[in-house]
Amino acid sequence: MKIGIVCYPTFGGSGVVATELGMALADNGHEVHFITYNQPVRLDFLSHKLHFHRVIIEEYPLFQYQPYELALSSKMVEVVEKYQLEVLHVHYAIPHAYAAFMAKQMLLEKGIHIKVVTTLHGTDITLVGSHPTYKTAVEFSINNSDVVTAVSNNLKQTTNQLFNIKKDIKVVYNFIDIEKYNIAEEQECKRDALAKPNERILTHISNFRPVKRVEDVIKIFYEVQKEIPSKLLMIGEGPEREKAEVLAKKLGIKDKVFFLGNSTEIAKILCYSDVFLLPSQTESFGLAALEAMAAKTAIISTNTGGLPEVNIHGETGYLSNLGDVADMAKNAISILKDDVTLERFKQNAKDHTKRFSIKNILPVYEDIYKSCYKNK
Ligand code: GMT
Missing domain, CATH: 3.40.50.2000 (Glycogen Phosphorylase B;)
Incomplete structure (x- = not known):
């Protein structure tokens, strides 16, 4: 499969999980494309199966806040088109799920259908996402993802308590090599x-x-x-x-x-x-x-x-x-x-x-991607 992974490239757990997942998928023969603003810290090698595409933010003095989501969704469109990706797996809802929804709409205009898998990691729901500043957009992005996963049963429950979620959230535990x-x-x-x-x-x-x-x-x-x-x-x-x-x-x-x-x-x-x-x-x-x-x-x-x-x-x-x-x-x-x-x-x-071995969890994500294919 050809999979795009969007994450924070830092030391935070969501970035670590996304990177380890991408590397394991590449090891298993898939073609993986990381789309983010820096090379993820745990991504220690690149290959013909493992690519990194930097989201470049143009600093413009007019903006107090540079519009990262716009740059990210444009990059997603570019990479999906160029490498014919089939699934975008976004880690951390803010703003990745929202940017992925926009990318999906832009690709549809070009006749390209991409599926979006969103993994909720925690603070995107519990501390940041449920704040009135972001809640509407986070709820919308979750409800408009093709598949939504959460990293624990507790996070699934909390998401359902804090938001009006219309789809079933699958629990896929974090994993370890x-x-x-x-x-x-x-x-x-x-x-x-x-x-x-x-x-x-x-x-x-x-x-x-x-x-x-x-x-x-x-x-x-x-x-x-x-x-x-x-x-x-x-x-x-x-x-x-x-x-x-x-x-x-x-x-x-x-x-x-x-x-x-x-x-x-x-x-x-x-x-x-x-x-x-x-x-x-x-x-x-x-x-x-x-x-x-x-x-x-x-x-x-x-x-x-x-x-x-x-x-x-x-x-x-x-x-x-x-x-x-x-x-x-x-x-x-x-x-x-x-x-x-x-x-x-x-x-x-x-x-x-x-x-929590990666050997058990990797096939679960692969099945999720395959289910996206089936529903195309
Ligand atoms: O813990 C943090 O502050 C970082 C955050 C992140 O998104 O990178 O971690 C969250 O996701 C991790 C990976 O799924 C979880 O293991 C952490 O428990 C979770 N952090 C919180 O819920 C506070």
Whole structure:
């Protein structure tokens, strides 16, 4: 098949999922065309099966806001026509589903029929999309996509609660290429560089936006390190990073907390990790937690959004109420306190990722694309 993928090319989960999906589809023989404003960060090679088309935004001083949707939909039309694409798979409703609808209409004028698959990722629904500023356009774009998928049951439910959705949303879980994490564990893991043999390593990865509650991460670690010799790795960049650094300093633990910035080598970093902290206000899925689990890391998270579908309470880690730092710290300590318990949680976490293996999820997306063909 010839598939166009539209996504945010950044470190955010939706861009990561879109990129990993595109690369896996290309590996499976499909021709994949990424259409976005930068080469996606995880797209580390291009080939005759894997193309990247940059959406170029002309800066014009008249505009306070440059019209990205116009440039994007024009690019979609150009690429679909030139490469005879059959499906456009857009990740994150805003503004991708809206731009895809426009592209579809423009192509129809030329006698070209393209199908649009929209995958909802979370903040496009929960935090941004349902705001009155965008709601009408988001609802319209969802209802006018040919197929709509959501990355968890919780996100499907939330979408149906917040919008008047007229079509059935299919749940297709996020996925992971487990092999990548096995290789990193076997070949690259140099744990000694970061911690002494008796120390545990806790990790947090995010875009450091307010929804991630990174100060809670520091507060949880503060309690943990009082009882368990440990280090905390903070990976990512974003607006709340400075607050977290200031808090670590204020609590006198800055020598135990390493802010490592953004990384494209997540599997290599996670192989050091014993416990992953994700105290988010909400997560439609929590891809970062799944990646940590694939690297054999237990999860301490909130019980919000789709997290209970990924992190199984008492098995792969623990779930706590939003903001209950004391409970999250207590749970982390109970996992880290002895080697046998820690190994059990870590192994459970690793085993649980099998149900999210790319081997299971890729055929689901392929069937969705095929169903579009049938209905042409
Ligand atoms: O979490 C973010 O702020 C980034 C955001 C995105 O769209 O890139 O992540 C969302 O999509 C991910 C991939 O499906 C999910 O794993 C994240 O849980 C979801 N984030 C939220 O719902 C806050």
